[in-house]
Amino acid sequence: MKTIDDLQVAGQRVFVRADLNVPLDGTTITDDGRIRAVAPTIAKLVERGAKVIVASHLGRPKGAPDPAFSLAPAAARLGEILGQDVAFATDTVGESARSVVAGLADGQVAVLENLRFNAGETSKDDAERGAFADQLAALADLYVGDGFGAVHRKHASVYDLPKRLPHAAGDLIATEVGVLKKLTEDVKRPYVVALGGAKVSDKLAVIDQLIEKADRILVGGGMAYTFLKAKGHEVGISLLQEDQVPACLEYLARAEKRGVEFVLPVDVLVSAEFPDLKTKAPAHPGTVAADAIPADQEGLDIGPKTRELYAAKLADAGTVFWNGPMGVFEHPDYAGGTKAVAQGLLDSDAFTVVGGGDSAAAVRLLGFDENAFGHISTGGGASLEYLEGKTLPGLAALED
Ligand SMILES: Nc1ncnc2c1ncn2[C@@H]1O[C@H](COP(=O)(O)OP(=O)(O)OP(=O)(O)O)[C@@H](O)[C@H]1O
Numbered sequence: 061m062k063t064i065d066d067l068q069v070a071g072q073r074v075f076v077r078a079d080l081n082v083p084l085d086g087t088t089i090t091d092d093g094r095i096r097a098v099a100p101t102i103a104k105l106v107e108r109g110a111k112v113i114v115a116s117h118l119g120r121p122k123g124a125p126d127p128a129f130s131l132a133p134a135a136a137r138l139g140e141i142l143g144q145d146v147a148f149a150t151d152t153v154g155e156s157a158r159s160v161v162a163g164l165a166d167g168q169v170a171v172l173e174n175l176r177f178n179a180g181e182t183s184k185d186d187a188e189r190g191a192f193a194d195q196l197a198a199l200a201d202l203y204v205g206d207g208f209g210a211v212h213r214k215h216a217s218v219y220d221l222p223k224r225l226p227h228a229a230g231d232l233i234a235t236e237v238g239v240l241k242k243l244t245e246d247v248k249r250p251y252v253v254a255l256g257g258a259k260v261s262d263k264l265a266v267i268d269q270l271i272e273k274a275d276r277i278l279v280g281g282g283m284a285y286t287f288l289k290a291k292g293h294e295v296g297i298s299l300l301q302e303d304q305v306p307a308c309l310e311y312l313a314r315a316e317k318r319g320v321e322f323v324l325p326v327d328v329l330v331s332a333e334f335p336d337l338k339t340k341a342p343a344h345p346g347t348v349a350a351d352a353i354p355a356d357q358e359g360l361d362i363g364p365k366t367r368e369l370y371a372a373k374l375a376d377a378g379t380v381f382w383n384g385p386m387g388v389f390e391h392p393d394y395a396g397g398t399k400a401v402a403q404g405l406l407d408s409d410a411f412t413v414v415g416g417g418d419s420a421a422a423v424r425l426l427g428f429d430e431n432a433f434g435h436i437s438t439g440g441g442a443s444l445e446y447l448e449g450k451t452l453p454g455l456a457a458l459e460d
């Protein structure tokens with residue numbers, strides 16, 4: 061893979077595909093980790109006299125403009141981090157983008173509006189994606205891929221655009237791949253993987269591969285309920301991927317056969333209502349055994365016994381990879397499980413990797429020192445799929 065050092069960037073329009081998909085409360089960024097992570101690449105290009113065009117997705121808008129998913133707050137924060145003005149285009153490939161890019165002097169930076177406001181970005185149709193990539197390519201001379209969190213997506217800006225422009229990997233991607241590669245080679249054992257979060261359908265399949273690599277798998281967060289259901293328990297109105305129940309059964313059986321310890325919650329915090337994340341009004345959750353979730357309630361965090369159990373299962377680890385909060389950590393009543401697992405990582409002597417936008421944000425928002433972990437990856441789904449050994453479209457395109 062080429063790096064920025066292999067490109068002559070001075071005076072060139074350089075398109076940087078970043079992952080500025082940060083958590084927002086309205087227009088307030090609650091964790092700017094992903095912006096800070098890509099800023100050094102942008103600063104390097106600025107220093108070398110490039111005209112820098114930064115593009116990213118934010119959230120999952122439906123292929124059309126939606127103000128709730130505007131990248132304007134991220135552009136403003138990037139300007140503060142870089143200590144220089146950052147122009148903002150109110151569209152991605154339209155009049156605003158063209159004129160903002162045309163107005164860039166060497167060493168200046170512009171951010172384009174959310175790539176996913178255009179249906180072509182995420183289209184499954186190669187021609188539609190290609191047509192959008194052509195429009196993006198017209199804005200730039202060179203391409204730098206540095207949105208590690210999105211390299212597992214076969215999207216126009218990630219996969220098709222680098223095929224159209226001379227390209228290189230940015231420093232963030234180079235660092236991420238360097239660290240994660242070590243986890244695919246010889247890891248210090250026991251190798252413990254902790255999985256949670258909400259993107260259940262995306263991430264369940266990863267377990268299929270992890271059973272071949274890990275010694276112990278701890279499951280919490282929204283991920284746990286499909287497994288509890290597979291074990292014959294009722295899960296009330298908890299997050300459930302019904303069509304994956306047979307696959308989960310198969311994973312449990314294979315883990316047992318291979319001697320991989322598969323650990324599920326023994327108790328959970330439940331409520332009839334999803335908590336108010338804005339007011340953070342007390343939620344008064346109940347605590348129930350994992351096999352006794354009431355029909356009208358949902359599991360929103362692992363319970364106190366599970367916290368202790370997971371801490372014990374992390375204590376002797378040689379290596380830990382953790383993706384996905386153990387509960388709805390954004391509300392203080394449901395942050396205990398995520399806190400316990402973060403603390404468990406720190407209390408072990410293991411090499412620890414935390415992956416994912418929300419997982420990394422959780423660690424910081426809950427007051428942990430990010431430098432105390434071995435590596436905090438900006439990619440959740442991306443790091444999981446990398447560890448799975450899959451070819452990631454955004455990395456393959458940079459290698460070509
Ligand atoms: N039991 C649960 N029910 C519903 N949502 C949950 C539950 N447990 C955790 N969550 C939610 O999961 C979300 C994070 O999941 P997600 O899979 O997006 O993790 P991530 O670290 O951001 O990874 P990625 O980078 O792939 O997005 C949080 O917003 C949290 O509130």
Ligand SMILES: O=C(O)[C@H](O)COP(=O)(O)O
Pocket residue numbers: 079081119120209210213417439440441442
């Ligand atoms: O948060 C992430 O994992 C990345 O930004 C990718 O987002 P996506 O899952 O919406 O493609």
